[in-house]
Amino acid sequence: MPCARCQTIPLSSDEPGNLLLTCAVRELMDKLTGFLEHQGLGGCVEDRVVRLPNTRLREFLVLVRDSGAFNRLEYQGISALRLDSGETLTFHAFTRARTLDRWLSLLDADALLDILEHRRFISWFQPILAADTGAVIGHEALLRGQRQDGSLMFPGEILSTAADNDLLFQVDRQARETALHSAAAQCLDGQLFINFIPTAIYDPAHCLQSTVGWAKNLGIAPDRIVFEVVETERVDDIEHLKRILDFYRTSGYRVALDDVGSGYASLNLLAQIRPDIIKVDMEIIRHIDTDPGRQTVFRALIGIARELDIQVLAEGIETPGELAHVVAEGADLLQGYLFARPAPEPPQPNGLEFWTKS
Incomplete structure (x- = not known):
């Protein structure tokens, strides 16, 4: 029900x-x-x-x-x-x-209520690349809301407004549904990264059954979907989060932890839940090729991930220097404006000359 x-x-x-x-x-x-x-x-x-x-x-x-x-x-x-x-x-x-x-x-919050009532969430897509070849292995679905006048509401405003008005449950459910339907409409291949808010889920078996049903009806195999935990700093009940991730894994999905390295909470979660993928916070990636402190943190995260058999995704890459450094240090996956900005239709990535020159 x-x-x-x-x-x-x-x-x-x-x-x-x-x-x-x-x-x-x-x-x-x-x-x-x-x-x-x-x-x-x-x-x-x-x-x-x-x-x-x-x-x-x-x-x-x-x-x-x-x-x-x-x-x-x-x-x-x-x-x-x-x-x-x-x-x-x-x-x-x-x-x-x-x-x-x-x-x-x-x-x-009338604008967000109107978007929810008329189901005007849409997904934009950003490619995710393999660090060893530059091949596109998948896309992240990024939430947008369309106001009545056609202008867009972006995730920061959506989530802050939802949190202030007890609307995270409605937003999270529609966002997951939108990501799956948008990916199917675009006939996307490869991995599909979908954000979800763990504090918006009571009981995984009940609250997430709709997600499983949508994916099945749309013909998207579970092993193609990666669910990203967002707002990790707000996770107080780690046991509840474990139950959610266990449900996803039992159903055949993989899970990722977003913004790793941005604070103690994300590192604590990394040790306790052992996700399949960690996305290193873009603040660590920014200017990493010239900043010894950021280099030390990234190297440490790579080491931890190797010990725990976790893939590392470096997100927020904007310059060739940042790209060269994270690849040399052992990143598995890459994402950022250097390759493509999010767009309604999956964009073709730039910056592939890095691999042709290698």
């Missing part, structure tokens, strides 16, 4: 329903009921809960925001829950309740 958490888009319904409001303290309840009376909304008050029948949540939130009647702390002290017409109040319904502060933040 699909997970309602991943598929429900807040504020997507503009139908009127029963809006329930409650406050942390009685003094705030008195102010709220006074505000509602002043606006001509009234409402029925019972056991410190205000019920506003036949109310559109979005319209109510805009009214509250534009009135300026409450401060930020008061927004945090008022909770709101919308029930569909005819829906009864259950304990489970409370999982949809948010403070006004959180609901108003969602209004500011």
Whole structure:
């Protein structure tokens, strides 16, 4: 059964329903009921809960925001829950309740909500090359969102907005689906690297069954897919991450750890989960041909990876000097603007003269 958490888009319904409001303290309840009376909304008050029948949540939130009647702390002290017409109040319904502060933040996230509701995520692709031959062995699917006006929303804004508004579950699910469908539409060969957010997954067997189903229906063999762990610095529950990666591996997929070397957390994860591939953080690759400190860190990562039988992907390569150094030090895979920038259609790589001259 699909997970309602991943598929429900807040504020997507503009139908009127029963809006329930409650406050942390009685003094705030008195102010709220006074505000509602002043606006001509009234409402029925019972056991410190205000019920506003036949109310559109979005319209109510805009009214509250534009009135300026409450401060930020008061927004945090008022909770709101919308029930569909005819829906009864259950304990489970409370999982949809948010403070006004959180609901108003969602209004500011309207662009992302619109992208989610109308499924306007797309994938751009960047090639990944074999370090020994320069051959393209696969592509990374990189998430983009299309706004109504056609402009793009990039991953930094998507993920930060999603994290601030409890939308990572919806974003992660649609992003995985988009990557698989886009790769199939482009008839891509080779490895497909797909990012995923481990904190957006409750139970691997349940939450990821859709991914397995999409890949199977699209004819993409599991051994072609590499799932990348992103936002490693936010991973607090390593055992949970292990369960996710075990599920992927049992299903025949490979896993990669992104941004290795960017902090203690990624190195700790490397030792504990032993991914199939590590992607060395681009901040280590930048100017590595002229920076002894970066060279030392990269050499150490290569050594650790060899001991653990892990492939090393050097990402963010931008200059011939960086390329020559990481290849000489033993990188297995390469990625970066030197070869190609991400594009809607998989681009042909540049910089291949490095191998023809070798």
